[in-house]
Amino acid sequence: xxxxxxxxxxxxxxxxxxxxxxxxxxxxxxxxxxLLDPATGKPMTVEALSRVFCEELSRQELNDTDAWxxxxxxxxxxxxxxxxxxxxRAYCLEKKLGTPAHIYxxxxxxxxxxxxxxxxxxxxxxxxxxxxxxxxxxxxxxGQWGTALSMACSYFGLDCKVFMVKSxxxxxxxxxxxxxxxxxxxxxxxxxxxxxxxxILAEFPGTSGSLGCAISEAVEAATSREGxxxxxxxxxxxxxxxxxxxxxxxxxxxDKYGIKADIIIGCAGxxxxxxxxxAPFVGEQLRGEAKYQFIAVxxxxxPSLTRGKYVYDYCDTGRICPLxxxxxxGSGFIPAATHAGGLRYHGMSSTLSELYDQxxxxxxxxxxxxxxxxxxxxxxxxxxxxxxxxxxxxxxxxDEAIKCRETGEEKTIVFGLTGTGYFDxxxxxxxxxxxxxxxxxxxxxIEAGLSKxxxxx
Amino acid sequence: xxxxxxxxxxxxxxxxxxxxxxxxxxxxxxxxxxLLDPATGKPMTVEALSRVFCEELSRQELNDTDAWxxxxxxxxxxxxxxxxxxxxRAYCLEKKLGTPAHIYxxxxxxxxxxxxxxxxxxxxxxxxxxxxxxxxxxxxxxGQWGTALSMACSYFGLDCKVFMVKSxxxxxxxxxxxxxxxxxxxxxxxxxxxxxxxxILAEFPGTSGSLGCAISEAVEAATSREGxxxxxxxxxxxxxxxxxxxxxxxxxxxDKYGIKADIIIGCAGxxxxxxxxxAPFVGEQLRGEAKYQFIAVxxxxxPSLTRGKYVYDYCDTGRICPLxxxxxxGSGFIPAATHAGGLRYHGMSSTLSELYDQxxxxxxxxxxxxxxxxxxxxxxxxxxxxxxxxxxxxxxxxDEAIKCRETGEEKTIVFGLTGTGYFDxxxxxxxxxxxxxxxxxxxxxIEAGLSKxxxxx
Numbered sequence: 001x002x003x004x005x006x007x008x009x010x011x012x013x014x015x016x017x018x019x020x021x022x023x024x025x026x027x028x029x030x031x032x033x034x035l036l037d038p039a040t041g042k043p044m045t046v047e048a049l050s051r052v053f054c055e056e057l058s059r060q061e062l063n064d065t066d067a068w069x070x071x072x073x074x075x076x077x078x079x080x081x082x083x084x085x086x087x088x089r090a091y092c093l094e095k096k097l098g099t100p101a102h103i104y105x106x107x108x109x110x111x112x113x114x115x116x117x118x119x120x121x122x123x124x125x126x127x128x129x130x131x132x133x134x135x136x137x138x139x140x141x142x143g144q145w146g147t148a149l150s151m152a153c154s155y156f157g158l159d160c161k162v163f164m165v166k167s168x169x170x171x172x173x174x175x176x177x178x179x180x181x182x183x184x185x186x187x188x189x190x191x192x193x194x195x196x197x198x199x200i201l202a203e204f205p206g207t208s209g210s211l212g213c214a215i216s217e218a219v220e221a222a223t224s225r226e227g228x229x230x231x232x233x234x235x236x237x238x239x240x241x242x243x244x245x246x247x248x249x250x251x252x253x254x255d256k257y258g259i260k261a262d263i264i265i266g267c268a269g270x271x272x273x274x275x276x277x278x279a280p281f282v283g284e285q286l287r288g289e290a291k292y293q294f295i296a297v298x299x300x301x302x303p304s305l306t307r308g309k310y311v312y313d314y315c316d317t318g319r320i321c322p323l324x325x326x327x328x329x330g331s332g333f334i335p336a337a338t339h340a341g342g343l344r345y346h347g348m349s350s351t352l353s354e355l356y357d358q359x360x361x362x363x364x365x366x367x368x369x370x371x372x373x374x375x376x377x378x379x380x381x382x383x384x385x386x387x388x389x390x391x392x393x394x395x396x397x398x399d400e401a402i403k404c405r406e407t408g409e410e411k412t413i414v415f416g417l418t419g420t421g422y423f424d425x426x427x428x429x430x431x432x433x434x435x436x437x438x439x440x441x442x443x444x445x446i447e448a449g450l451s452k453x454x455x456x457x
Numbered sequence: 458x459x460x461x462x463x464x465x466x467x468x469x470x471x472x473x474x475x476x477x478x479x480x481x482x483x484x485x486x487x488x489x490x491x492l493l494d495p496a497t498g499k500p501m502t503v504e505a506l507s508r509v510f511c512e513e514l515s516r517q518e519l520n521d522t523d524a525w526x527x528x529x530x531x532x533x534x535x536x537x538x539x540x541x542x543x544x545x546r547a548y549c550l551e552k553k554l555g556t557p558a559h560i561y562x563x564x565x566x567x568x569x570x571x572x573x574x575x576x577x578x579x580x581x582x583x584x585x586x587x588x589x590x591x592x593x594x595x596x597x598x599x600g601q602w603g604t605a606l607s608m609a610c611s612y613f614g615l616d617c618k619v620f621m622v623k624s625x626x627x628x629x630x631x632x633x634x635x636x637x638x639x640x641x642x643x644x645x646x647x648x649x650x651x652x653x654x655x656x657i658l659a660e661f662p663g664t665s666g667s668l669g670c671a672i673s674e675a676v677e678a679a680t681s682r683e684g685x686x687x688x689x690x691x692x693x694x695x696x697x698x699x700x701x702x703x704x705x706x707x708x709x710x711x712d713k714y715g716i717k718a719d720i721i722i723g724c725a726g727x728x729x730x731x732x733x734x735x736a737p738f739v740g741e742q743l744r745g746e747a748k749y750q751f752i753a754v755x756x757x758x759x760p761s762l763t764r765g766k767y768v769y770d771y772c773d774t775g776r777i778c779p780l781x782x783x784x785x786x787g788s789g790f791i792p793a794a795t796h797a798g799g800l801r802y803h804g805m806s807s808t809l810s811e812l813y814d815q816x817x818x819x820x821x822x823x824x825x826x827x828x829x830x831x832x833x834x835x836x837x838x839x840x841x842x843x844x845x846x847x848x849x850x851x852x853x854x855x856d857e858a859i860k861c862r863e864t865g866e867e868k869t870i871v872f873g874l875t876g877t878g879y880f881d882x883x884x885x886x887x888x889x890x891x892x893x894x895x896x897x898x899x900x901x902x903i904e905a906g907l908s909k910x911x912x913x914x
Binding site: 007008009011013014077080081082091092110111112114151154155173174177178180181182183376379380382383384385420422423425426428429432 | 464465466468470471534537538539548549567568569571608611612630631634635637638639640833836837839840841842877879880882883885886889
C-alpha cells in the first residue's frame with residue numbers, strides 16, 4: 001500500500017533513470033535454450049552471429065551470465081530526450097469501472113516513433129555506429145519499429161533500409177512519410193528487390209506479407225551489402241535487454257511511492273516490450289524477493305504461446321536466420337491481416353517462452369473486436385488513444401479490474417501501454433463502421449503450420 | 458543563469474501546477490477594446506454574449522479586472538491526466554546549431570488532441586456541463602481544436618458538433634476518425650447544413666473554406682438549437698485565459714532552476730497559445746518586474762499582424778459574431794490553402810493586438826517552405842515531429858539562436874511547441890517531393906480584404 005499521495009503520473013528524476021540494463025537470463029536457473037546455427041545445428045558463436053548482427057549486439061545476444069550491462073552515455077543522453085516515461089495511475093478508469101483495484105500503466109508513447117521501440121533502436125544504432133558501419137537494414141510490422149530505427153539512424157548519421165510488411169504499408173500510408181522525414185528508405189515486403197522476396201511472391205502470390213517474410217528480406221539485404229548489418233526490433237534477447245529500461249523505470253517509480261504490484265500485464269508479439277517490462281520483477285521473483293502474476297496477451301489470430309509448440313524453429317519465413325527454441329506456430333504460418341500488425345509474428349522470445357514453460361508467466365489470447373472495444377473505452381476515459389497492439393494489454397487489465405470489482409480484492413494491476421494509435425485510424429474506422437471481424441485459425445490451420453517445423457535441437 | 462544542473466526536461470510536481478489562471482488584461486493599463494454588438498454597435502453585455510456562449514465563459518470574456526481566476530477542481534483533475542507539459546532544454550539543437558544561446562521549448566503535444574487546445578476545451582466543456590447544456594458546436598482548422606473538444610465533451614458526456622475547414626478535412630482524413638472515436642459529429646465547411654454555409658458556397662463555389670466560414674456555420678448551428686452553445690478554440694480572451702496555464706507552468710519551471718528568459722516566441726493564428734505562453738511574462742513586464750522580447754510568428758500567407766489594420770472587424774466571414782478591435786486582414790479575406798490550417802485566420806486576439814500596438818510584442822512573418830525546413834531539421838535533432846503551425850515558432854527560434862552564434866550572445870530563448878504533426882504527413886510528403894510552394898498575397902489582394910472592413914467603433 002502507498003505511503004504518500006500518489007499523483008496521476010509518476011515521473012522519475014533524470015538522476016533516478018537506469019544506468020544499466022538488466023539481463024534476466026543471468027538470474028534464471030534454467031536458461032533459455034541457445035540459438036542454433038542453421039548450417040551446423042550447433043550453438044551460434046559471437047563470430048557467426050556477427051556476420052548478420054553488430055558485434056557488440058551479438059555478444060549481448062549470447063550473454064546469459066551478466067545481470068547488469070552498463071548503458072553507454074550517448075544512449076543515456078538520447079534516452080533523456082524522451083524518457084523517463086510516465087507511470088500513470090488510471091484514476092479515471094478505476095472510477096468508471098467501479099473497481100477497488102489500483103490500475104497503473106507505463107506509457108511508452110510519448111515520442112515520435114509512438115512506442116517503446118525507440119529504447120532498443122537507439123541502442124542498436126549506437127553499436128552499429130561504434131563498429132563503423134555504413135548502415136543497417138530491418139523489417140517493420142505496424143511501422144513503429146521502422147520509425148524508431150529511422151529516428152535512431154538519423155541521430156547517428158547511419159543509412160537505414162526498412163522492409164515494411166505489405167499489409168501495414170497499405171493500411172498506414174503516413175508511416176512511410178514519417179520514416180522518410182528521418183531519411184529512411186522504405187520497401188513494402190515481400191518485394192522483388194531480394195531473392196527470398198521473389199521466392200515468397202512466387203509461392204504466395206498476392207500475400208499481404210508477415211514479419212517473418214520481411215525479416216528474411218532484411219537479412220538478405222544486409223548480408224549482401226558491404227558495411228551493413230541487420231537489426232531486429234523484437235524477439236531477440238538483446239532487444240529484451242534494452243527494453244528492460246521500461247521495467248526498471250516502472251520498478252523505481254513504484255518503489256518511490258511504496259507500491260507493490262500484484263499483476264503485471266503486457267501485449268506479446270515477439271515479446272520484447274513485455275519481456276522488458278517484467279524483467280526486473282521476474283528477477284525479484286527468481287531471487288525469492290517477491291511474488292507476482294505475469295500475463296502475456298496475444299491475439300487469437302496469432303496465438304503462439306496459447307496454441308504453439310515449444311520447439312526449435314526458424315525465426316524467419318525464409319529460414320536464413322538462426323534457429324531459436326521458442327513457442328512457435330511454425331515459420332510458415334502467415335497470420336491473417338488483422339489490425340495489430342506488430343503482433344503478427346509466428347514465434348515468441350526464447351526467454352519469455354522459457355518463463356512460460358516454467359509456469360512463471362501466464363498467457364491469454366483475445367479477439368480483436370473486444371480489443372478495439374477496450375481501446376475506445378480507454379481512450380474516452382483516460383484520454384490516450386492506444387495502438388491496437390497496446391490495447392491487448394488494456395483489454396486484460398480491464399478484465400482483471402472487473403474481476404476485482406466482483407471479488408472485492410484491492411489488487412494492484414500494472415500494464416504496459418506500449419504506444420499510440422494515431423497511425424491506426426483506418427482500423428478504428430473499420431471498428432466504428434461495424435466492419436471489423438474476428439479471426440481464429442482452425443485446428444487444421446494451426447496443425448499445418450506446426451507440421452512444417454523442422455525436427456532439430 | 459542557472460543555479461543547478463538543468464535536466465533535458467523539467468516537469469513540475471503535481472502540487473506545483475497552477476491553481477488559478479492568469480488574466481493579463483487586469484494588469485494592462487490600456488485595456489483591449491471591448492467587443493461590440495453587431496446589431497447596436499454598443500459594447501457587448503454578459504447577457505447578450507450568453508445567447509451564443511456559455512454564461513460563465515461570457516463573464517470571463519468580459520472580465521478585464523480580476524488578474525487571477527480559480528481553476529475548478531474538476532478541470533484541475535483533468536489537467537493532471539496530461540499535464541504538466543514538460544519544459545524541454547533543446548541541448549541537441551543547441552549543439553547542432555553551434556550556438557551559445559540556451560533554447561527551451563514548452564511541449565504541449567503529449568496528449569491525444571496533439572496540442573495545447575485541450576487546455577481550453579476541457580474548461581469550456583466543463584462550464585457548458587455546469588450550465589446544464591445538451592451540447593456545443595464549434596469549428597476546427599487543423600483539426601486539433603475539434604479533437605480536443607471531442608475529448609472534453611466525451612469526458613463530460615456532452616454532444617459535440619464540429620465544422621471542419623474543408624481544406625483540412627480533405628488533407629487530414631484520419632482526424633475525423635479520431636473525433637469519431639470520441640463520439641463527435643464532423644461536417645466539412647462550408648456545408649449545405651446551414652444558411653450561411655449555403656450562402657458562402659453560392660458566392661465562392663469550390664472554396665476550400667476558412668476558419669472564418671466555419672465559425673459562422675458553428676454559431677448558426679448553436680443558436681438555432683435548444684440547449685446548445687457555441688465554443689471557440691482561439692481568438693477570444695477566455696481562451697487566452699485558459700491557455701495561461703502554459704505560461705504559468707513555463708514560468709514556474711524556469712523559476713525552479715533560476716533561469717531568466719530573454720526571448721519568448723510563439724506561432725500566432727488566433728493568438729491563444731502565444732497569448733497563454735507569454736501572459737505571465739507580460740504581466741511581470743507590465744508590473745516593472747522584468748523585461749522580455751516577445752515575438753509572434755505568423756505565415757506570410759495570412760499576415761494579420763504584419764500587414765493587417767488595427768480596427769474593429771467581424772470575427773467571422775458570416776458577420777454574425779460580435780465585432781472585435783484587432784489586427785485584421787478583413788473578415789472577407791480567405792487565405793490560400795497552405796499547410797498550417799490552424800494559422801489561417803484573418804484576425805488576431807484583441808489582447809495580443811493591443812500588446813502589439815503598444816510595442817510590447819513584435820511580429821514576424823515566415824514562408825512555409827522555410828518553416829518545413831525548420832520542422833524537418835528539428836525532428837531529426839530533437840526527435841519530436843512538429844505540427845506545421847508549431848514549426849513557425851521553431852523557425853524563428855532557430856533564426857534567433859543563429860544570430861546568437863554570430864554575435865556570441867548567450868541569450869535564453871523560450872518557444873512554444875504547441876503540437877505534433879502526425880496528422881500532417883501529406884504536407885510533409887509535399888515538402889519531401891519538392892512540391893510545396895510559398896504564397897504571399899499581393900498588395901492588391903491585401904487591399905481588397907481591408908477595403909471590406911466595416912467602418913465601426
